[in-house]
Amino acid sequence: MSKRPGCVWCGIDAGKGHHWAAAVDETGATLWSRKIDNDESAILAALGEILDLAGEVHWAVDISGTSSALLLALLAAHGQQAVYVPGRTVNRMSGAYRGEAKTDARDAYVIAETSRQRRDFVTIDVPAQLAADLALLTAHRADLVADRVRMINRLRDVLTGVFPALERAFDYSAHKGALVLLTGYQTPAAIRRRGRARLTAWLAGRSVRGADDVAATALEAARAQQTALPGEDVAAQIVADLAAQILALDERLKRIDRQIRDTFRSHPQAEIIESLPGMGPILGAEFVVAAGDLTAYADAGHLASAAGLVPVPRDSGRRTGNLHRPKRYSRRLRRVFYMSAQTSIIRDGPNRDFYLKKRGEGCKHVQAVIALARRRASVLWALLRDGRLFTPAPPVTQAA
Numbered sequence: 417m418s419k420r421p422g423c424v425w426c427g428i429d430a431g432k433g434h435h436w437a438a439a440v441d442e443t444g445a446t447l448w449s450r451k452i453d454n455d456e457s458a459i460l461a462a463l464g465e466i467l468d469l470a471g472e473v474h475w476a477v478d479i480s481g482t483s484s485a486l487l488l489a490l491l492a493a494h495g496q497q498a499v500y501v502p503g504r505t506v507n508r509m510s511g512a513y514r515g516e517a518k519t520d521a522r523d524a525y526v527i528a529e530t531s532r533q534r535r536d537f538v539t540i541d542v543p544a545q546l547a548a549d550l551a552l553l554t555a556h557r558a559d560l561v562a563d564r565v566r567m568i569n570r571l572r573d574v575l576t577g578v579f580p581a582l583e584r585a586f587d588y589s590a591h592k593g594a595l596v597l598l599t600g601y602q603t604p605a606a607i608r609r610r611g612r613a614r615l616t617a618w619l620a621g622r623s624v625r626g627a628d629d630v631a632a633t634a635l636e637a638a639r640a641q642q643t644a645l646p647g648e649d650v651a652a653q654i655v656a657d658l659a660a661q662i663l664a665l666d667e668r669l670k671r672i673d674r675q676i677r678d679t680f681r682s683h684p685q686a687e688i689i690e691s692l693p694g695m696g697p698i699l700g701a702e703f704v705v706a707a708g709d710l711t712a713y714a715d716a717g718h719l720a721s722a723a724g725l726v727p728v729p730r731d732s733g734r735r736t737g738n739l740h741r742p743k744r745y746s747r748r749l750r751r752v753f754y755m756s757a758q759t760s761i762i763r764d765g766p767n768r769d770f771y772l773k774k775r776g777e778g779c780k781h782v783q784a785v786i787a788l789a790r791r792r793a794s795v796l797w798a799l800l801r802d803g804r805l806f807t808p809a810p811p812v813t814q815a816a
Contacts, residue, residue, distance in 0.1 A: 420469075420470060420471075421441045421442065421447070421469065421470045422442075422470060422471055422472065423441075423442065423470055423471070423472040423473075423474065424439045424440065424441055424447060424466070424469050424470040424472075424473055424474070425439065425440050425473075425474045425476065425528045425529070425531050425532040426438070426439040426448075426466050426473055426474065426475050426476070426528055427439075427440075427476050427477075427478075427501070427523075427524045427525060427526065427527025427528030427529070427530070427531060428475065428476065428477045428478070428484075428487065428498075428524060428527065429478060429520045429521075429523040429524040429527060430477050430478060430479040430483050430484040430487065431454070431479075431483060431520070432454065432483050433453070433454055434451050434452060434453050434454055435451070435452045435454060435459075435484070435487060436449075436450070436451050436452070436520035436521055436523070436524045437449070437450060437452055437462060437466065437524055438521060438524035438525040438527075438528050439466055439469055439473070439528060440525065440528045440529060440532060441470075442532075444529055444532065446525060447469055448465065448466055448469060449521055449524065449525065450462065451520070454483070454486060454487070456486065456490065459486065459487055459490050460490060463490065463491070463494060463496075467494075473496065474499075474531060474532070475491060475496055475497065475498035475499070476498060476499045476500075476501045476527050476528060476530070476531035476537065477498050477499075477500065477501070477527070477540070478500075478501050478502070478503050478506055478523070478527055479503075480500045480540050488540060497539050497540070498539070498540050499531055499537035499538060499539055499540065500537060500538050500539075500540050501527050501530055501531060501537055502744070504744075505530060506523060506526055506527055506530065509526050509529070509530045510522070510523070510526050513525075513526060513529075538712075539712075541708060541709055546679065546682065546683060547704060547705060547708075549679050550676070550679055550680060550683075550701045550704055550705050551705045553672060553675060553676045553679060553701070554676065554698075554701050554702050554705055556672060557669065557672050557673070557676065557698075560665060560668060560669055560672065561669070563665060564662060564665050564666075564669070565589075567658050567661055567662050567665070568588055568589050568662065570658060571588060571598070571655060571658040571659060571662070572588060574651050574654050574655055574658070575598075575602070575651075575655050577645065577647070577651060578602075578603065578645045578647065578648045578651040578652070578655075579602065579603060579604060579637070579641065579645075580641075581604075581637035581638075581640045581641050582602075582604075582607075582634060582637040582638070584637075585633050585634065585636075585637045586630075586633070588662075592624070592625075592663070592666070593619060593624040593625060593626060593627065593630045594630065595659045595662055595663050596619060596622050596624050596659075596663070597619065597624075597630060597634055598655050598656060598658075598659035599656050599659045599660050599663070600618065600656070601615070601634070602651070602652035602655045602656055603644070603648055603652050604637070604638040604639075604641045604642070604644075605638075605644065606652075607634050607635060607637075607638035608635070608638045608639065611635075612628075612631050612632060612635050615631040615634065615635065616628045616631040619631060673697075673698065676697060676698060676701050677697040677698075679701070680697045680700055680701040680704065681697065683704060685800055686700060687805065688799050688800055688803065688804070688805055688806075689703060689704075689796070689800075691799070691805040691806040692756070692760075692792065692795065692796055692799065692806045693759075693760040693763070693765060693767055693806070694755075694756040694757060694758075694759035694760030694761075694767065694792075695756045695796075696759075699752050699755060699756050699759075702748060702751075702752050703749070703752045705748070706746055706748040706749040706752060707719070707722075707749060710797075710800055713797065715797070716793060716794035716797040716798065717794075719793050719794075719796075719797045720790050720793040720794065721742075721745070722745060722746050722749055723745060723746060723749040723750045723752075723753050723789075723793060724741070724742050724745030724746070724747075724749075724750045725750065725753060725786060725789055725790040725793055726742070726790070727739035727740060727741060727742070728740055728741075728742045750789075753789040753790075753792060753793055754785060754786065754789050756789075756792065757771075757785050757786075757788040757789040757792055758785050760788070760792070761785070761788070765808055766808055767788060767792070770787075770788055770791060771784050771785065771788050774787050774788070
């Protein structure tokens with residue numbers, strides 16, 4: 417009778433329809449390897465079989481997103497924790513093993529072997545309800561923003577083909593009145609026939625601010641083009657449809673922004689996060705999602721390193737002090753600190769003073785903003801640690 421191993425490592429190559437799990441012992445020998453449907457009953461059955469292999473099981477997955485959400489939730493419900501092994505690491509580690517085949521079974525084995533040999537991977541925590549809600553809302557908002565950018569670009573491209581003067585006249589990404597105009601009038605002849613007075617009244621009836629200025633600008637563009645270009649009628653229909661879709665999308669973005677704000681402000685540390693200049697409810701919600709459990713960061717340096725704000729050395733021989741931008745970090749966390757830092761320098765205060773100081777030292781704009789973001793990471797970590805709000809003046813240190 418074979419001896420039951422005391423510990424095994426299980427690697428899971430996660431997928432949308434199914435996963436592949438492989439369990440190895442202390443010597444790297446495969447004890448269990450099988451495909452698992454992404455279904456609760458199938459996952460529970462495989463979980464029971466793997467847990468019977470040894471007294472202790474270490475789990476590792478290569479995806480921590482929606483594809484593995486059910487798997488991770490079931491692991492957490494049974495008191496099991498999994499670590500995240502990045503796909504890039506799996507790809508590079510595959511070259512250390514015999515053969516060139518690329519299969520789910522081999523990937524699962526490599527994940528298990530990598531987690532057995534390395535103990536520095538990040539543990540995946542199943543988010544609480546609030547964090548899960550914010551993750552879904554912020555991801556949905558990012559999709560809507562991407563759709564809006566795509567439609568704005570398409571609208572400008574079509575409008576350039578039939579009415580280039582009107583395309584240049586407005587910034588359609590930020591001018592609601594111009595979009596309202598396009599829902600009714602898209603060609604030079606139609607705008608000239610309407611005239612300034614009636615066009616102003618038409619826009620004012622649709623609650624457009626500065627209706628007279630919009631009408632005047634549009635009429636000036638229409639008078640500059642007397643030629644009707646080929647495809648003008650079809651292009652006008654497409655432009656009107658795109659403008660209506662963008663306006664409807666703006667309303668959806670307003671609703672989801674309100675929902676994100678209300679959800680984020682129910683977070684126990686929301687007031688502290690929002691007290692930092694430049695950190696509003698949207699960026700605050702993205703910070704909560706990207707940072708996760710703040711107890712995982714031993715100090716401010718770990719938080720800044722996770723955001724890619726700390727340079728890494730690439731020294732060799734006599735070459736020392738060769739610092740480079742890191743490659744492995746949370747892009748989303750870096751974006752939160754960078755965008756909030758860039759917003760904070762608009763108004764006077766310690767953030768703008770620090771930015772101007774860096775510019776005075778010869779740093780370019782991006783370098784100065786990154787330096788400010790690094791400093792803000794330390795400030796935010798200290799605020800969350802102490803449970804206090806941000807103040808422009810540093811707190812007075814009391815004597816012991």
